[in-house]
Amino acid sequence: MEMTVIISNHPLVQHKLSILRNVNTEPKKFRQLVRELAALLTYEATSDLATTPVDVQTPLAVAHCRELKEKIGLVPILRAGLGMVEGVWELMPSSEVWHIGVYRDEKTLKPVQYYNKLPVEPRVQVCLILDPMLATGGSAVATADILKTWGVKKIKFVGLIGAPEGIALMEKHHPDVPIHLAAIDDHLNEKGYIVPGLGDAGDRQFGTG
Known part of the structure; x- marks a missing residue:
């Protein structure tokens, strides 16, 4: 199966991304841009969600409409993914949010899971993995592993910037998970950061850099 990368x-996405990358963009503006970009990218990523017919009573007559058929779960990878949740929630306020904590070991660059409170059975049919940066790909692969083991059949990854290395790792392990990004950058440096990238997305959101 060939992976889909969109x-x-x-x-608007490209304009906001240019401001997000700027080293002089302060945390408050950075957080706002992450929310806005998350909403715009999710709008595109959800274009193929299943719907079902529904009749709605307007003040004048009955309108034949459509509503989402599947329940959506948002899975931000802690901590940088948290900033994307609000933007997506504005579009889909009924979505459930499930947090998965995965950090990258600075020496091995391998993912280490430290938080997972998923219920025994999934209550959603579609999950969106949210993480601004698809760098080494380890955290995304580990999260997709967890969700598939949980029983979710349809998974999408929504991020801001990806590196070729991270995309390749996802393609190797989860070619059935579409990846939605605003840009693919050049490469990873020796510390596993995307170049040119935008720095540490978590630090820049929370002012801890």
Whole structure:
């Protein structure tokens, strides 16, 4: 199975990404841009969600409409993924949010899971993994592993910037998980950071850099 990688060329996405990358963008503005970009990218990522017919009574007559058929779960990878949740929630306020904590060991660059409170049985049919940076890909692969073991059948990854190395790792382990990004950058440096990237997305959101 060939992996699907979708890069948004929407003018608003590319404009906001340019401001997000800027080293002089302060944390408050950075957080706002992450929310806005998350909403725009999720809008595109959810274009194929299943719907079902529903009749709605308007003040004048009955309108034949459609509503989402599947329940959506948002899975932000802690901590950087937290900043994307609010943007997606504005579009889908009924979505459930499940946190998965995975950090990257600075020496091995391998993912280490430290938090997972998923219930025994999934209550959602579709999960969106949210993480601004798809760098080494280890955290994304580990999260997709967890969700598939949990029983979720449809998974998508929504991020802001990806590196070729991270995309390749996802393609190797989860070719059935589409990846939605605003950009694919050049490479990873020796510390596992995306170049040119935007720095540490968690530090820049929370002012801890």
